[in-house]
Structure formats: C-alpha cells, structure tokens
Amino acid sequence: MHLQFRWLLPSLLLSVFATTCSAADLDKILKSELQPLLKTYCLDCHDAASAEGGVALETPASALAMRMDRETWMRALRQVQAEVMPPSDSPEMPAADRAAMIHLIDEVANSVDCGPNVNPGKITLRRLNSSEYRNTIRELTGVDYTPAANFPGDDVGYGFDNIGDVLSLPPLLLEKYLQAAEEIMGQAIKTAPGAQLFSVQHPGENLGDADKYSTRNGSVRLSSSGEVYLQEKIPFGGQFELRLTAYGDQAGDEPVKFEVKVDGKLQRIVSVPASDPTDYTIKLRLSKGKHKISFAFTNDYYKPAADGKKGEDRNAAIAHVMLSGESKVDNSKVVGDLPATHRKLIFVTPSRDRTPESAAAEVIQRFASRAFRRPATNDEIRRLGMLAAEVRSDGGTFDESIQVAFQAVLVSPHFLYKFEQPRQPDANGVYPPVNAFELAARLSYFLWSSMPDEELFKLAWNDSLHDPEVLAGQVHRMLKDPRSVLMVDNFASQWLQLRNLSKSNPDQSQFPEFDDEIRGLLRRETLTFFAAVMRYDRPITELLDGRFTYLNERLAKFYGVPGISGDEFQFVRFEDGVRGGLLTQASILTVTSNPTRTSPVKRGKWILDNILGTPPPPAPPNVPELERSELTGTMRQRLVQHRDNPACASCHKLMDPLGFALENFDAIGQWRQQQDGLPVDASGELPGGIKITGVEDLRKVLVEQQREQFVRCVTEKLLTFALGRGLEYYDKCAVDKIQNRLAANDYRFSELILGIVQSDPFQKQGVRQ
Template structure:
C-alpha cells in the first residue's frame, strides 16, 4: 500500500513513468543535423575547391569501380558534380577521404594517386566538410536520460549514506556507441518500474530506522556457520560429532530465545520413539550458548523437512558469545541397510530473537549514520503543524539533493502529505519520512536527468544549460553520481556558468576517490575491460589462467587508468609507459619474480615487453580466442579503441580461420591470414588489422610473453598501408605514438560520447578538432582532455529535436 501511495500522493501516477518508457529500445543511429537549407548555406564555403581539387582525381582514380548503384562497396561516386551534392552523400565521402589518406584505396594493382594527390584529395574533402560543419554551429540533441545501474547505485550511496547495490538486480542496461549511459537506448520497461518501487522501499528502510522496524531477530544461515562439517543444499552437514556455530554480540542483558532449524537422518537398530513407534535412533542435538548446552533435543524429522527447536536463555552481561548446534550421537555401521546405516545432522540456520525492551534500547543507541544525517528533527506527540514543520525541515534538503535542483513549493507540499500518511495511521514520524523518501526515489526528477526545453521539437531552439544542469552533467560524467554539496551550492549561487569555476570543480572532482567511477564505467567500456570477467580461455591449453589471475588482470588496468586520472598524467601513457601495477599473481604471469604478496603496487618496467594498455594481460586475453591468439581481434581492437577507425562489418559467409578445437600455430596462422587477405573483399580492412595483430604474437592467448610457438620462432614483423614498418610490440607502440594526434582525437571523441550520453554527430567534428589541439597544446594531460570536454559547446548547450516536426 505504501508503494502505490508514494507514487500517487506525490503526484506521480504510473503514467508519468510509463511515458518515459517510450524511449527507444535499441541502439539508435546518430541523428543527422537538421535541415537542407542549412546544408545549402554550408555548401557555399566550397568556392569551387571541390570541382578544382577533388573531382578530377575522383574521376581519374575512383569512378572506374565506384559507379552507379552497384558500385564497389556500395559506393557511387559518379553522380556528384559539386559540393552541395557531395554533402547529401556525406557518409560515403567520409569513407572515401579516410581510405585515400590511409592508402587503403585504390586497391593494390590499380592505378593509384601520388602522395601529393592523396594529400590534396583527402585534405580538401576534410577541410570542406569541417567548414560546412562549423557553420552549422550545432550543439546537438541529447535524449533525456534515466540513471543507469551504476549511476543509480552510486546516487543512492551518496544521497543516503548507505551502499546497498540495489540496482544489481535490475535488468541490464542496453549499450549504444559502446557505452551504457546513452539516452537513446536507456529504455524503461514495466519490469524496471517494478524494480524501482521495490528498491525505493528497501532503500528507505535501510537509511532510516523507524520504531516499527525493530530488529526482532538475527539469523545465521548455514553458509555463515563454522565447524568441522560442510555446507550442502539441505543445511550445514555434521557427519560426525561436532558443533556448527557462530558468534553473536548480545547488546544488553535480557531473556533471549535461540532458534535452531534442523533436520537429521536417523540410524541404528530399532528403539521405542516418542511417537509410540519403533525405528532407528534419531540424532541428538545440543543448543549451545557460551560453549555450554542449554537444551538437548532429539531431531526426528529428515533434512528435507527441517523443524525449529527453541530454548530461552538469560544473558546477564552484554558482549560476544559463541552459540550453535552440536551433534552428540554420531553413528555409522556399514552392515546395516542403507536407510539406517548413517546418522547425520543438518543445521539449516541458527537465530537469536531479541527481547522487546532490548529492541527499543538498540533503536535509540544504534541509529545508523544515514538516519542521523537525514532525520534532523524527531517530534513526539506532535500537532499537525509541528509535524509538517519538522517534515519540511527534513524533506526539503533531502529532495534538493535527490532532484539535483531546488524543489518547488507544490513538490514540498506533496512530500509533506506523504509523510502525513503515517501520522494518519498513528505511526511514527520516522515512518512518515520513510514513506516520503520512497516518493522521492520513484520521482522522474530522481530517476531521470531532465533538461527541459521550451521548444523541444524545434532544432533551431538552442540554449545554454542551467547551472544545475551543468552540475549534474559534470558529476555524472566524472563520478557517475549526483553533485555533492559544494558543487550543488555553486549551482544554487549560479556560479557554474563561469568557465574558471566549472574547471576548478572538475579538477576537484577528478582528485576525489569517487572519480574511480571513470575507471569502472568509462575505461571499463572504452577498453572493454568489463569483458575480462566473462572471457573463458581454454584452461587445458593455458593452465596458468585462474580466477585470481583474471581479477588481477582487470585490477591492473583499472589502477593504471585511475592513476593517470588522479595524478593528471599524460594520456600517451595509455600507448606506452615505463610502469604498471602488479601483485604477486600478475607479476609471476609477467615473469617478474620480485613482487610478493596480494597487494598491488606501482612497478617500474625495464624489459620493454610491457608498457601501456596494449601489452596488459587483460586486453590481450579479451582479444583472443579461447584456444589461441587472434591477430584479427587484436588489430581490430587497436583500430577501434586507440585510433578511432573501426573497420566495417565483415562480408557475409566469410569462413572461420580455424575449425573449433583445432587451434592454428603462429606460423600457420600468418599463412592463413595471407590467404584470407587475397580475397579482395577482405584485403581492404585486414591489411591493417592483421599487421597490427601479428605484431602482438609475442603474447599468448592469456597475455604471457613468448618467443616461439610450438618450438618455432614467431614472426612479429609487419607494415601498415601508410608504409610504417615495425618488428614486434615495442616497435608497434612507437608507430602508434607517431600517430598520437589521431589517438588524441579518438580518445577525445570517446570521452565526449560518454560525457554527453549520445553518439558523436558530424557537426561535433569541428569541436573535436579544437578539443584535440587543446589537449596537445597542454601536454596531453588527462585534465586537459576533461577541460576540453566540459568547456565545449556540446557539453554546455543543447537544442531541440527535429524528429517532432511534421
């Protein structure tokens, strides 16, 4: 009843949440910037450059294959005669520009432009597109986002002071553009709505203690008991005499009831039983307190039908004492029939029931921090006016923080009205605050991050974000959580429009431990580290791979990223570094015998085998197949995550390189890939992917260093289409560092996508160019990339959506 009342009394009928559920269910493609007239205006920047510098080269080198609707790769370049026409087919021309500059086109054996011609064609196209995009001056559209699972957990933690992880039971969040905080894919299903209702009730009761919530009993399950036995599906099994016990801290003197739930298997010759029947002797169990039996009982029901056995004990002094259930009469005789051969005791649980007077004392003495933080006033025998006054004092600051903005008077009155539901039922003030808190936690103002527009369907209606919207964007970007009191206070004072104030707050947030969320939620998805938890290498081939090693792999990468963030180090260290973080398990895997113990520490790298994310075992394992390395996956990972040039999906019906269960040795793998690249449909992408991936063949499928495979030396040499040569991972990292501008732009794009909660649109590219150059000018420091993001137009502004226009 409280759940439904919470929604309706605050003026939030289920329809309000149901309307939000209409968000798109699947990954959405980027929205195109609005309106042909704007594109026509942008086309005037060409001033004949396309016709003069691009069109002749296209006609000379490209239209032979890319003509008409059946042009190679689905690209037709024969129809566009001016730049205005090119803008309409922008996606195809973006691919043309990239392919020519990277020397992936024209294909080998075809007439090819000279290097100056390539530069002229590619750079002219990029310059024209950039000018056109910059003229649009479009901050982009951001769909109203709900909190994803990580954000919900973190926000509850910071709002209430209790870390409950209630969202762990929510349905998984959909992913778009590589991240799970994208507004276009964060749907709201009926199941999730029901989860929100249940979570709100649990959170309210965990954060605030009401007299009605007295702790009546403490229960220890079989998994929490200790002893000589073992945990089974039917309880803690004692197959020989001994005790299944635990320790309980009795809070005060009093009469406590101990309840043991147990079953047993009887054994031995027939005896007279209490039910006036004959049968094998039942198990005898002692209920022990303080190491002494206070009651001995016969357990006469089987383990599949356990029963409760109770005893009351007077505790004279508070403090910790042992309690448990002891098996007293073990029996085994292999000569008897199986059904009476073996006597065992199964203890399902041990519980302590707390006296009423002790419960009242505990509530007053042990109020949790969350309760004391939230409930600042507790009126007793209050009049309606006194109740309302106290409720307002508690609920206004709580709702202010939960909604990330000042609350309105109607909202305050609805919350007070919710709390009065408890008073009307003669319940406590604390219960009333619990009910009102449930209403707060199911409000769209809590569950969503609204940025309302006066003209939401008008793409020309652009505005700056408010201070509170900026505070919310900043905190969820860097913390995956709500603004803290300092940031919210600056928003209340309207000071965040000042770029210097906003930047100072960003630097403060980055140094806070809560910025670890960037490692979990940004790096975990950008570098795909979350997949480390689910990859399953073939342990028959790689017996060194264990669960502790799996966890150590992920921890290394997360600590490395967090160190770059909190110490404001260069982002180029993601490409190569002279240090990493190791414990003994991972150090042994890396061939380093000097690190001892489970604790991670920063370790200098001297051999040249490691450094940067590319040589971390986590990345190398997640980019491998279960039974062997995968140069294709590793090369694709580099192109996609470090260089920002993801290859297109493979053509249909391409056969696998190896059959399941028959891994290929490194020498044969290189030959197989050469055959694969001979297929013209595959060569274009695989020429780059294979070369990069083969350079990392010194690492096996779980990231361990090797110089041979099956006794044969490994060839790790390669050449990229642009002529860059390398011989092994160390040289490959030098090649990547030479492309640091490309890496910087790619990482900036990924960080901007994560910060905005939407995919990057073509009109963002002008901003991205400026942002990447700013990062370069400031020494590639991580904070300079964050500064570039939060001071950018897309982060500070928003516009309406053309989708609503008819």
C-alpha cells in the first residue's frame, strides 16, 4: 500500500512560519503572491457572484481584511490542505502551487508576532458549571450535593461545557443555587433542633362550663361563686405563660379574685381590681400530657340597697384566656453528635477568652477565602459577620449564625464565578501574569474540575506557584491524585463525544446484547483507557495505536475476548491487528452509527473533527440527508451517487473513505466479516489516490503520516478546555510551542499538560481582539 499521505499536510509545516512581517509586508505578499494563485485556482467558482458551496473568496483588499474573515479563510485552507479543492474536474493544481497557497493563506490570515508581547487572550468571566459546582461544594464543605446533577443543563461552546461565553445564569438556576445553599449548610453544620412552640387561646364564652353562666361580647360573667376551665393536651413539659384577660363589678372592701388551679391544685390567687378587660400573667409549670386549668371566682359579695343607699354586687368576668410555651433544647446532646463537616467548618467557638464576634470572624475568614479562591477582604468578612450577629440578636445560636453566613457565601458571585482581575500590558506591550491565587484556581479547575486544595492555597499564599519547578511539581502531584479522574471524565467524555452514548439506541431486534449495562461499560472502558495513558505518562499517540484496553467479564464477552472473569476492569493486551486505540473501541463506534446500521459518513466526520482537528463545514442547504434521499443501492453505492452533487463531493471525498475503513465494526462496535451475507468491503481511496483497506491501514496512516496533525488537534482541544474559551489566531504561538515541546519529549502526556499550564494563555490574562 502506498502511504505517501499528501491529502492533509502536517500542521507542523505551518507552525514554522510564525511571521514577524509588518502590515505593509503582508499586504505586499498578499498582492504579489497570494492573489494570483487565488485568481488562477479559486475565483472562477468562489467569487462573490458564484459563491459555490456558500463560500465567497473575494480578492481581499488587505491582510487585515483576511484576518477579519478568518473563519472563511481557514475553511478554504483546510479544503486546499485536504486536496479536495480545487475539485477533481478542474485543472490539476501542481504540488508546488498547493504548498505555496497553504503557506500564504496561513501566513497572511494568521499573521502574528510570537514575541514576548503576543496577546495571551481574554478569558470571559466563567460561572462554575454543574460538575465544577458539585466538586467544589464537596471539597469546600464535605457534602456531596447530588441534586446538582439535576441543575439546568449547561450550554456547550467549542465542544465543552466550561466555556465562559455560553455559561449564563438563568433565573431557574439562581433559584436552585439559593435552595442548594440552604440544604448544603443544613447537612454540613448540625444545629440544635428548633424550639417547639405551643399556643392556644379562647374567648371566655368558649371555656368549659361557660354555658352555665351569662355571656356577652365574648366574655363569660360569673355573678356568684362559679368556675370555668380550660382543658388542653400539652405536647411537652416546661414552663408556660397563662394570660388571663379579666375584669369585674367591684364592690365591698376587696377586688374581684380568681383562684387558678391545675388539675384541682391551687397555683395562684389573682386579684382583678379592673373594671375593664385587663391582662394578668401567670407562670405555670406543666408536664407533658392532658391538663385542666380552672378559674374560680371565690369572693362573691352582695349588699342589698338600704336606708336610701344603693346596693352593692361584686361580679367577675373573663374575656379571654391564652396559654403558650416554648420547649427547651438540650444542646449537650447535639454537641456530642456533631458530624466531621461541622467540626471542620466551625473550628473555633465563643469562649471566655473569645467573643462571638471574634470567633465568627475567624471562622468566616477561612471559609470565605477558600470559597472565593483568594483571601477574603476585610469588608467581606465584616459584612458576613454582621449577618451572623443579626441572627444571634434574633435568638439564634452561634452555629446557626455561621450557618446563615455560609449560605450567603455560597450564593455570592465570587463563589459561583471564577473572578480574575483585569490586566493591562506594560509600556512594552507585555502582559503581566495572573496572580498566584488565580493561577491556583486555573490549575485546579483544569486538572481536577474543582477548587484548589490546601497545598495549592499554601503555595499561592507564599506566591511561589509561578516558579516553573514548583508548578511542574504540582502538575505531577495533581495528575497522580485520584481527583484527576474528574478531568478525564469532563474533558475526554466531551472531546470524544461519549456523552452522546446515552442518546444512542441501537435497534434491539438486531442488537439484543446492547443494554444499559453495556452502555455504561463501554463509556467506562474508554475513560479508563484515556486515564491510563495519562496516569502512566504514555505518549498521547497511544490514544490512536495503544494495543491494550481495560475490560471486565461482561465487556470481554461482548468483544469476544476469552479468559476474563469478574466485575472488576482488568488490563488486556491485544495481540492481533484489529483492536487497539480509540478508533476500535465500541463506545466511539456506537456513537458514530445509526440505530440499525453503521454510518461511514458519521465515522469519517468524527475522525476529521476529533482526531485531525479539521471539521468539515455544515452540509449545504437544500441537500437532503442521505437516509432520507431517493438514492438506492448499498450504502457505498448511495454515497457514490451522493457525491455526484458538486456541493457534497468535496467533503464526502474526505469523510467517506475514512468511515469505510471501519466497516468491519458493526453499529455497536462488534467485529464482523460479512454483512447481509456478503464480505464486508472496508476499502477506500483518499484524496491524492491513497488507497486504504480496513482499520489497520487507517490506523497506520493516521499514526505514521498524520501524527503531528493529531497531536495539534489534541493540544488545541485540551487548551480550549483548560482556558474555558475558544482559541484565537494568536493562540497559534502557544500551540506551536506546546507541539514542539511534545515532539522533543516523546509526546508524553505530562509534557502536554506542562506545556499548557506554562503557556502564556494559561499564565496571563489579555484582551479580546
């Protein structure tokens, strides 16, 4: 097989042309060298009038004009690189002209001075996405808040869900944050259960036996010795307050008096000298249970009229009765059962030598500084302390006051967003680095999808994290830490589109062995494979040709691999030439298939997008999907007919042969030799006449001829994930440097990470151009 693979020129060829030309020089190059090539090979079909395929390459007036329309020119560059443009029915483009056009488009459209004052790029203020939020809460409070998984979905930009430009804060999510803050702190800090309240009240006319006496305006009137009562079931024991609203018709030499009894036992004699309703308060100690509280009018007095004097008649009246109480809390029982999270968060409490205010300030300072990923300011600590003090002034305990203050921290923008101070370049145009705390946060959210740990905070406080040796040591430490699996899950699952596996539904009548368990195992296999390349610091090229994987018994049977037993994943080495690397893993093969059959187009597009970093443009408008078109015959025959459409030919010329090379794998990634009773045809011809047959040829071509293209693709994808923004043309300086570093160090995974974290875009904050 001829492997002179010219259809995609290695991107390293472009990286050596980092230009230092002036604007005038670039305009001269554009006019004298590039415009003649465009006129000869492109503008017959792609001028403004024709614009075939929706691409108009009007002769640019200047290098600046090309940079302003970079997206179009990068699309054109990829087509020329892939030798799909000019199309096969046009005059052949000599190799020298093709190489010259590729170089010139790149030089003019991507012109940037890779000197010390290259723009490091502006990172938009980024909200924590749902995964980062849950991980950060767990690290900060010790609470694994599972409801975070049900937050509104995060939008995706540039292939990832941590991109600042698309992470908005809709009202529903804000409500979720408020609810979450209360629930999280309720789990992390155990406060005493709230006091139980009891209160009953009755107008006099509703008291027991009131119907034996006269009533008026809600009051019961006792005109002679008499008794009424209140009977209630008391829910807890303790001290209660009885408020008796009473009055009387006064006569004789003493006021109206009531005996207050509980279950027949005298508690107090109440004198009622008032002639109008007046409140009298009595303290009663009651046990839990049913009680009868009676009010007896005991000093009735009557003197009839005589000798011309008016008679006197002492009468009593009760207008209203209220009984209320509050249970006491035994704090000693709570203190003895505090969770570890509580003791860690509230590490000091008020004492004889420490006021509540100073204890609160100390606790708040530590928590807020960790939550904000930088030292909390004195004003922030003061305001949070005032909030805590207000809770205590309302009767709350010290722990309750801290709980409320921490809730406020968890809904603060400084927790929910990754704030960074804006930077301005110095007099020479050089941007300063981000501060040590911002660098620690960038590092931890890149490698752990979570907040910095104590060691990173300590290095930030000491301002030593910018030291290259210190930073390298932290990278190696963090990659070995179990938390690095979170980066694997969040980066690899999105780069490789594994999250789409949950949406893949292979037809059960054709693929009964595919179930939810297999779905989960396939995802786990790919992530474990990626993690092994990272953990053992293998060359990243082994992602393409590593002849090993990790399987358990069920997954081994799915693949037809003998000798594996048990539920635990085990290292498996492939000795044949079939399995090996990402392209042969069933997770990838399933997400790039249709429910009932394979899709060479989807698989080819996946390789272009995720392995080579050269995504094809969207399908032209008004072109029906292949599955819905009127084309007939086998899939290969239908694709040949589909390519007869000039608008489709250029992309399918590239995608289809890549996808057909994987045809020995069915729609769920199992190996097959035949399809519908006929031998599988896994052959294809790439642009430039390069013929390949099967996955082994494809893998060899990708690894041997397109290694630098793959390395650049992985670098750009991971740098995008690390920065939380899309890459700009001036980021090519950093990508070139990382790629050269990898080539000089056997493409080790750790060198990729070190290259990213030591790059200017990661270390600095610039402006958006």
